[in-house]
Amino acid sequence: MNRLLCILHSRLIRLVAVALAGWCVWRIVAVLPLRVHTIDFSHYYVSSRVLLEGLPVYSTPLATYYAKYGFEVSARIPYATNPPGLLWLFVPFALLPPGGAMLAWTLVQALALAVILWLTMRLLDDRLAHGRDWIICAVLTSPVLLWHFGFAQTQLLLAALVLAGYVQLQRGRSTVACILVTIAGVIKLYPFVLLPWFLWRSHGSWAVRGKRLMLVAGLITLTVLATGPGRWWDFEVYAVPYLQRYAVESIYNFSLPSFMMKLGCLPDHFHPTDAVAELWSTCGIGVGMLLLVAGYGACARWGGSLEMEFCWLSVVMLVGGMMTWGHYLVFLIFPMAVACAQLAGKTDYREWLIMGLAFVLLNNLYNINRWETPFLKHDLYLKLLVNSLPLAGMLLVARFFLRQMINAKQPSRQGA
Numbered sequence: 072m073n074r075l076l077c078i079l080h081s082r083l084i085r086l087v088a089v090a091l092a093g094w095c096v097w098r099i100v101a102v103l104p105l106r107v108h109t110i111d112f113s114h115y116y117v118s119s120r121v122l123l124e125g126l127p128v129y130s131t132p133l134a135t136y137y138a139k140y141g142f143e144v145s146a147r148i149p150y151a152t153n154p155p156g157l158l159w160l161f162v163p164f165a166l167l168p169p170g171g172a173m174l175a176w177t178l179v180q181a182l183a184l185a186v187i188l189w190l191t192m193r194l195l196d197d198r199l200a201h202g203r204d205w206i207i208c209a210v211l212t213s214p215v216l217l218w219h220f221g222f223a224q225t226q227l228l229l230a231a232l233v234l235a236g237y238v239q240l241q242r243g244r245s246t247v248a249c250i251l252v253t254i255a256g257v258i259k260l261y262p263f264v265l266l267p268w269f270l271w272r273s274h275g276s277w278a279v280r281g282k283r284l285m286l287v288a289g290l291i292t293l294t295v296l297a298t299g300p301g302r303w304w305d306f307e308v309y310a311v312p313y314l315q316r317y318a319v320e321s322i323y324n325f326s327l328p329s330f331m332m333k334l335g336c337l338p339d340h341f342h343p344t345d346a347v348a349e350l351w352s353t354c355g356i357g358v359g360m361l362l363l364v365a366g367y368g369a370c371a372r373w374g375g376s377l378e379m380e381f382c383w384l385s386v387v388m389l390v391g392g393m394m395t396w397g398h399y400l401v402f403l404i405f406p407m408a409v410a411c412a413q414l415a416g417k418t419d420y421r422e423w424l425i426m427g428l429a430f431v432l433l434n435n436l437y438n439i440n441r442w443e444t445p446f447l448k449h450d451l452y453l454k455l456l457v458n459s460l461p462l463a464g465m466l467l468v469a470r471f472f473l474r475q476m477i478n479a480k481q482p483s484r485q486g487a
Contacts, residue, residue, distance in 0.1 A: 088204070092211040099220045107173045112223035113142035115158075116172060118151035119165035122158050128302055129309035140169055152310045152317075155298040156257040157225060176223055183227035184216075187401075190234050191408045194241075194378075198412040206408050214436040219398040229255045229262055230402045236269060237381050245273030246283055253287050257294045264363060264388040265381075268370065272377060315352040318393050319343065325461040326395035327362060328355030337451050355393065362391035373476040382406035383472040390465050397436045397461065403468065410471055425467055432464030 106112060117136035122128050128151045137144040151158065164172040188210065192203055199206065210216060219227060236251035249269050256263035266287065273280055295303055318324050319332045335351035336343040343351070366387035374380045385402055389395045410426050417423075 088208045092208040095212045095217070099217055102217070102221055103173065103177060106221050106223065107169055108142045110143075110145050110148060110222070112173055112176070113137060113140075113169075114145065114148050114151075115153070115161045115176075115223065116140065116165050116169060117142065118153060119158050119161040121151065122155075122302075123162060123165060127305065128155070128158065129305040142169070150309065150313065152314055154258070154260055154306055155302040156294065157259060158302075159298050160225075160258055173223065177220065180220060180223070180227050183231040184210075184401075186231040187227065187234055187404055190231075190238055191405050194238065194405075195408055195412045198415060199408070202411055202415060206411060209407075209430070210404055214434050215397060215400045218396075218436060219401055222398055224396075224398045225259060226398050226401050229259055230404065233262055233265060233385075233402070234405055237377075240269060240272060241377060243274050245269070245275065246286065249273060249283055249287050250290065253290050257291065261388065261392050261394070264392070265384055268367070268380065268384055272380070314394065316345075316348050318355070319348050319351060322458050323396055324394055325397065325459065325465070326359070326392045327390050327462060328359040328393055329395070330455070330459050330462055331355050331358055333455055337455060359391040359393060363387060366391070369473060369476065373473075373480050376476070376479060378409060379472055379476050379479070382409050383469065383476060386465055386469040386472060390462070390469060395465075400433055400461065400465075403433065403465075406468060406472065410468070413475060422471070426471060429464045429467035429471070432460045432467065435460040435464070 114133070117133050117140060118128060120136055120140070121131050121133070130150065132149055133151065134144050134146075134149065136142075161176075164176050167175060188207060191206070192199070196203075218224075232251050232255040236248040236255075239245070239248035239251065249266065252262055252266050252269050256266060270280060270284055270287070273283055275283070318326075318329050319336050321329075322333075332348075332351040332355040335354065336347060339347060366384055370380045370384065382405070385406055389399055389402060392399075407426075407430065414423055414426065
């Protein structure tokens with residue numbers, strides 16, 4: 072292990088890593104002009120334009136608006152599908168010309184990434200030693216980041232809000248922590264999975280926590296009223312069923328519920344009838360909820376370390392969600408850095424190899440669309456497994472943090 076560390080810290084290897092990271096950043100910059108007129112940026116933009124015009128957001132066809140603003144017409148996403156909170160968030164950008172809006176939104180993404188890396192380094196500074204540069208290089212060279220900037224996504228912003236909330240929780244500012252996570256949840260919903268943990272682990276008596284819960288509930292209620300209760304109802308009626316079906320048909324969704332839904336719909340070649348899609352969507356949602364309950368149960372049984380619980384639940388949130396696109400994996404920047412910090416200085420080659428494999432699987436996004444390759448076209452089950460490698464990576468990361476929590480409890484049980 073010491074010899075390996077010496078090699079990794081050699082000047083030549085570090086220069087190669089920095090050069091590779093720089094090239095990856097340049098590739099992101101180079102691809103952005105090509106993505107101005109495509110999804111998901113175009114979808115955000117035209118959806119917010121419909122909102123600004125006062126039309127029914129979730130039932131107004133977007134094809135006319137795609138053409139009006141010079142975007143590629145997307146038959147794949149014909150209607151708005153994002154929550155009202157996200158549509159209102161994007162309104163200031165939709166007031167700009169598409170090119171200017173893309174530039175401004177890219178700067179927001181870059182700032183969010185900088186916040187995540189800065190907070191990660193601050194939290195782990197005393198444990199990463201000389202590994203900080205390698206963590207940053209691993210993030211910058213990850214195809215997950217290319218996906219995120221290429222699709223002009225929101226997950227970096229959400230991950231920055233949630234990680235900032237975790238920092239505030241550690242510092243005893245529980246109310247601020249819960250507010251930050253609530254804001255993230257209002258924007259994209261799925262971060263709400265972590266909100267009960269923040270309330271549970273917040274400081275103060277149960278009475279104080281109850282008041283904090285009422286504050287969060289009031290904030291959510293005010294947000295719904297401010298963004299339009301009718302729009303939230305329309306989102307549930309029109310957008311959610313479409314998203315559930317898309318979760319079945321899309322190969323880019325890597326959650327466990329999505330895997331189960333695709334497995335159930337595989338005999339229909341991933342284009343099931345509405346009844347079959349609804350059945351397997353219900354089953355997938357049920358599995359996801361059971362997994363989330365089990366995740367919280369593991370915290371109650373083996374938890375104790377805020378850091379381990381936060382990382383564990385962050386992974387569980389992604390594995391158990393209905394939608395976990397490749398760019399959602401930016402939520403694993405901090406957990407993977409924590410895993411490196413936990414393994415730093417240890418000679419547990421087995422765990423190093425497992426986490427190295429997890430990193431490779433998580434980044435298996437470049438050639439994910441292998442459905443029509445000659446080798447796989449005759450075996451749908453094998454195709455499904457090959458295109459679910461990022462899910463396998465998430466499961467390995469989840470295994471690591473669960474083992475960390477269990478092992479941390481073992482000495483106390485033995486001492487008793």
